[in-house]
Amino acid sequence: MSPDHHFPTTRLRRLRYNPAVRRLVQETALDPGKLILPLFVRAGEGVRQEIASMPGNFQLSPDLLGDEVREAADLGLGGIILFGIPAKKDATGSDSTNDEGIIQQAIRAAKEAAPDMLVTSDVCFCEYTDHGHCGVLNDKTGRLDVDNDATLELLGLQALSHARAGADLVAPSGMMDGMVGAIRAALDGGGFSHLPIMSYAAKYSSAFYGPFRDAADCAPGQGDRRGYQMDPACGAGQALREVELDLAEGADLIMVKPALAYLDIIRDVRERFPGVPLAAYNVSGEFSMVKAAAAAGWLDEQAVAREMLTAIHRAGAGIIVTYWAKQVAGWLS
Ligand code: PBG
Secondary structure, X not given: OOHHHOOOOOOHHHHOOOHHHHHXXXXXXXXXXXXXXXXEEEOOOOOEEEOOOOOOOEEEOHHHHHHHHHXXXXXXXXXXXXXXXXXXXXXXXXXXXXXXXXXXXXXXXXXXXXXXXXXXXXXXXXXXXXXXXXXXXXXOOXXXXXXXXXXXXXXXXXXHHHHHHOOOEEEEOOOOOOHHHHHHHHXXXXXXXXXXXXXXXXXXXXXXXXXXXXXXXXXXXXXXXXXXXXOOXXXXXXXXXXXXXXXXXXXXXXXXXXXXXXXXXXXXXXXXXXXXXXXXXXXXXXXXXXXXXXXXXXXXXXXXXXXXXXXXXXXXXXXXXEOXXXXXXXXXO
16 A cells, blocks of 8 residues: 555544544444344233243233234334244144144234234244254154154145235244245245245354243253254355255245354355345344343443344344344334
8 A cells, every 4th residue: 555545644533523424434224124023922812921031022912912013013114023832832833834823823913903014924843842843853863853854844834824824924944954945835836936935044053042942932842953953163154055055945035043143154145145135133142131231231232232233234134133123213213
């Protein structure tokens, strides 16, 4: 670089003295319309139970979901993503494939309350199985683990049932090989070839999901999810293969999860697949640790949340799933 480009000719603080200049040169802005709010729906009536580890988030029964969804719509949020907690769990998660199941009731209630609101459904079995794993189990590999191919067929049935209930977008999160293809085929066969799939393509086996497992009552009874979710110590190469395969199978939008400890993955996916809508899931643990620190007076919740979400956006995620979605809309208004 020539000496002209050195101090004192160049002073980067000139871009920082005046707040109007600072604002002008910002490159990343949060937009409530690009945020998706997760909501937990449980069987029952009149239920609005706060999730202890996720202050400000509730398990709601379908009759109380409508108000929450209308509020999200009035705030201009981009969408909601629904998780169901059935009255009864079983080995195959049968509530999730039943047209009268909890998630189907929730989808219908949400669409009725706010027809223009984007309603996404999480397509997975862990909330619906009594063992808490993301599919049906067997031990044919020598270990008790999720049976990949047997689960694919059930995933197709589940997604199709969500589609019939009125979901606008289905989001498979179980990390089964071939899940996007199986769901695409089931949707196409059932008259839903127009319905998009947002795949949790690069989903890591993460301790940051801790509070979610309280929220959805879905901690695995035995073992963990390392037999299907990605190892945090694997690099972006494997994440890119996951994304590539899901796109080949028909995924329309791609998600990386969790977000904050995986900004490198978000960036690499963004660069390698610039034309694909990319979401990141700012997961429960990322939310709860800030809430806890803020409650102790150690952090400023709003400032930290905005900084985290800005970082996720700056890394390359155009869409962010976050428990702060409603608050962000308030902060920005
Ligand atoms: C699986 C699912 C999980 C989350 C979203 N979908 C849990 C898991 O994989 O164990 C976690 C979300 C969060 O932590 O906020 N259906």
